[in-house]
Amino acid sequence: xxxxxxxxxxxxxxxxxxxxxxxxxxxxxxxxxxxxxxxxxxxxxxxxxxxxxxxxxxxxxxxxxxxxxxxxxxxxxxxxxxxxxxxxxxxxxxxxxxxxxxxxxxxxxxxxxxxxxxxxxxxxxxxxxxxxxxxxxxxxxxxxxxxxxxxxxxxxxxxxxxxxxxxxxxxxxxxxxxxxxxxxxxxxxxxxxxxxxxxxxxxxxxxxxxxxxxxxxxxxxxxxxxxxxxxxxxxxxxxxxxxxxxxxxxxxxxxxxxxxxxxxxxxx
Amino acid sequence: xxxxxxxxxxxxxxxxxxxxxxxxxxxxxxxxxxxxxxxxxxxxxxxxxxxxxxxxxxxxxxxxxxxxxxxxxxxxxxxxxxxxxxxxxxxxxxxxxxxxxxxxxxxxxxxxxxxxxxxxxxxxxxxxxxxxxxxxxxxxxxxxxxxxxxxxxxxxxxxxxxxxxxxxxxxxxxxxxxxxxxxxxxxxxxxxxxxxxxxxxxxxxxxxxxxxxxxxxxxxxxxxxxxxxxxxxxxxxxxxxxxxxxxxxxxxxxxxxxxxxxxxxxxxxxxxxxxxxxxxx
Numbered sequence: 001x002x003x004x005x006x007x008x009x010x011x012x013x014x015x016x017x018x019x020x021x022x023x024x025x026x027x028x029x030x031x032x033x034x035x036x037x038x039x040x041x042x043x044x045x046x047x048x049x050x051x052x053x054x055x056x057x058x059x060x061x062x063x064x065x066x067x068x069x070x071x072x073x074x075x076x077x078x079x080x081x082x083x084x085x086x087x088x089x090x091x092x093x094x095x096x097x098x099x100x101x102x103x104x105x106x107x108x109x110x111x112x113x114x115x116x117x118x119x120x121x122x123x124x125x126x127x128x129x130x131x132x133x134x135x136x137x138x139x140x141x142x143x144x145x146x147x148x149x150x151x152x153x154x155x156x157x158x159x160x161x162x163x164x165x166x167x168x169x170x171x172x173x174x175x176x177x178x179x180x181x182x183x184x185x186x187x188x189x190x191x192x193x194x195x196x197x198x199x200x201x202x203x204x205x206x207x208x209x210x211x212x213x214x215x216x217x218x219x220x221x222x223x224x225x226x227x228x229x230x231x232x233x234x235x236x237x238x239x240x241x242x243x244x245x246x247x248x249x250x251x252x253x254x255x256x257x258x259x260x261x262x263x264x265x266x267x268x
Numbered sequence: 269x270x271x272x273x274x275x276x277x278x279x280x281x282x283x284x285x286x287x288x289x290x291x292x293x294x295x296x297x298x299x300x301x302x303x304x305x306x307x308x309x310x311x312x313x314x315x316x317x318x319x320x321x322x323x324x325x326x327x328x329x330x331x332x333x334x335x336x337x338x339x340x341x342x343x344x345x346x347x348x349x350x351x352x353x354x355x356x357x358x359x360x361x362x363x364x365x366x367x368x369x370x371x372x373x374x375x376x377x378x379x380x381x382x383x384x385x386x387x388x389x390x391x392x393x394x395x396x397x398x399x400x401x402x403x404x405x406x407x408x409x410x411x412x413x414x415x416x417x418x419x420x421x422x423x424x425x426x427x428x429x430x431x432x433x434x435x436x437x438x439x440x441x442x443x444x445x446x447x448x449x450x451x452x453x454x455x456x457x458x459x460x461x462x463x464x465x466x467x468x469x470x471x472x473x474x475x476x477x478x479x480x481x482x483x484x485x486x487x488x489x490x491x492x493x494x495x496x497x498x499x500x501x502x503x504x505x506x507x508x509x510x511x512x513x514x515x516x517x518x519x520x521x522x523x524x525x526x527x528x529x530x531x532x533x534x535x536x537x538x539x540x541x542x543x544x545x546x547x548x549x
Contacts, residue, residue: 009407135407137368161367164409168361210362217322217355218376218427219347225378226371227387 002167003062004128008135011056017231018138019145021130024241029126031248032119039255041118043248048125056133066128067121074120082113136160141228154224162207169203170196272335274300274431274462275321275353279330282316290316292486294330298464298479300430303457305473306466307509308483314466315358317483318433321464323349335430351380354424358435360416369395369411369419370404376427387426394426398452414445421452431462438472450476474498474512475535482507495532514539 008014013021032044049067053060082105089095095104130139137157144153173196177183182192212220280294290313298304306314319325320332323339323346332339334349354376357363366372373394377387395401398418403411411419417437424432437453438446450472457463467473473480474494482490482503490503498504498511514532518539521527526543533539 005407006410009405009410135367137366137371137407157367158365161365161408165361207362210357210359211365213319213324214355214357214363215365215375217324217350217357218423219350219379220375221347221379224365225375226366226368227374227378227384227391229368229370 004066004131005136007056007058007062007132011058011133013056013133014135015231016133016237017233018134018142019231020233020237020241021134022139022142024244025126025130027241027245028248029123031245031252032122032126035252035256036115036119037252037256038115038118040248040252041115041122043251044122045118045125047244047248048122048129052129052132056129058132063128063132066132067125070120070124074117078113078117081116082109084109138229138231144228150223157224162204165207166200166204169207170200173199271299271301273297273333274335275464276333276336277317277320277330278333280317280320280327280332281329282320282325282327289486291320291327294486294488296481296488296491298462300335300462301457301460302462302478303454303476304462304464304479304481305477306464306481306483307468307470307473307507308466309468309508311485312483313486314483315435316486318355318435318464318466321431321433322353322355324355351427352429353431353433354427354429356420356424356432356434356437358439360413360420363420363423364408364416367407367409369400369406369408372408372419373422373426376423380427390426390428394422397425397455398422414441414448417441417445417449418452421449425456429461431464432456433464435466437465438467438469446472470498470509471512471514474515482509484508494534518542 028044028048032041045067049060049063052058052063083103084092084106085101085103086092086095087101089097089102089104091106092102092104093107093110095102097103140153140157140160143156144150177192177196181188183189215224275298277294277296280291281289282291283289294313294317306317308314316325320327323332323341326341334352339345339349364372366375370391373391374387377390382390392401395404398421400415400418400422403415403419408416408419421432421434421437432453434453437449441449453463453465454476465477477494480492480494480497481488482497484507489507490497490500492500498515504511514534514536518527518532521543522529527539528542530542533542
């Protein structure tokens, strides 16, 4: 997660207007979710991977690792879709008996499960594209421009900033505990971890009080006013995004035509 | 000290909720436009005093004056005071609230209600003066400790205060970065800003400050120019402070007749010059 944050600031697309990247990621994700066809999902995954690896210059191995992260979790949930309980084992590709029921997979169930897996990965790829190429600060400035409530944005920005302070503090406490055999046995590990967490909370609350003091000393009156970053929207990029989404949409409609029976089944 | 006082306190007293007497009867007067150092051990009350200068703490007893005016504690007066007196806190980690360096520095000037153009200018100048222009697009959490310290100073500089207070500006910094920060503070002072620091480093206070206050257990127990204050051995003993090594060395060499008589040197360069002058032709 920290590495994602680092890439967000140093990738080749970091200086592109955040709104362009958000539109691209969100529209693509919506198309991927609306068309429940595996072909669309595959196109989305591959095009997002291409953009992350070729345009943003993020190492392919890192992107692959990120994509694999949710796979185990997805497989588990998709399995429950693939398997069915039936009384009559006819039509099952494979199955085993549990009492008078049969648990097994149907071809239809398998296709649904595969489509679901690809669809989820497609959506995940879109979100990875956004989080790998767009610094949090930029996302927040777009949200602000979109008139999200200031309270929400300030909260998000403070949480984002202090995640790093908190992690740093936790890391220091952990090191100081580990250097004194705090994690030597399972028992001491439990008690050390407990102390770490409770200390972290005390420290966080002290930090918060101090932060309030330091903000007050800079004439804080309840609103965190800051300068917004000045990105320029590129017409060329907008045109490219429109072209890409249009192509994706057309391809999806075209492909969905062939796959309607399955896609329709998956949808209902 | 001839110059007009910019900050004064009369009979200032403050206790924390747990009963700790942080300040006891503090009477002092800080001359405008100078480099001021508060010397004293941890817990002497330096930070508490600084919080009073910024109106962040209301005194239990006594009064604070800014430029001859008594500090009042209504909203508008406090904002006015904080516009003129800026505090750089010891730990930049608690001061920096934004993940973006530029946004961080823009917070103060925007609060002063300046138009966007003026804010941009001030932010740019503050970054230029503190030498962090190349950091402006980096997120705060990528910065080193020394860089964060600079951003914290730029935070306050962008508000263009008349008084800049730095709590322990060199704490946790290596020698090279500490020297850079002190040079920066000297430059800021050169532009007419009164700079106040707290430190427990006698060598630093001796060579940098124009005027020194010594604090102990919530009291100001001595004040003078650095040339005078370190000749007051009784005061140093009471404050449990060492003498600056430069001064000890200079006195010893002077006794032996190896250096020219005159004002004691404030830094190594002056000191070496005073030796060279004595060299036989």
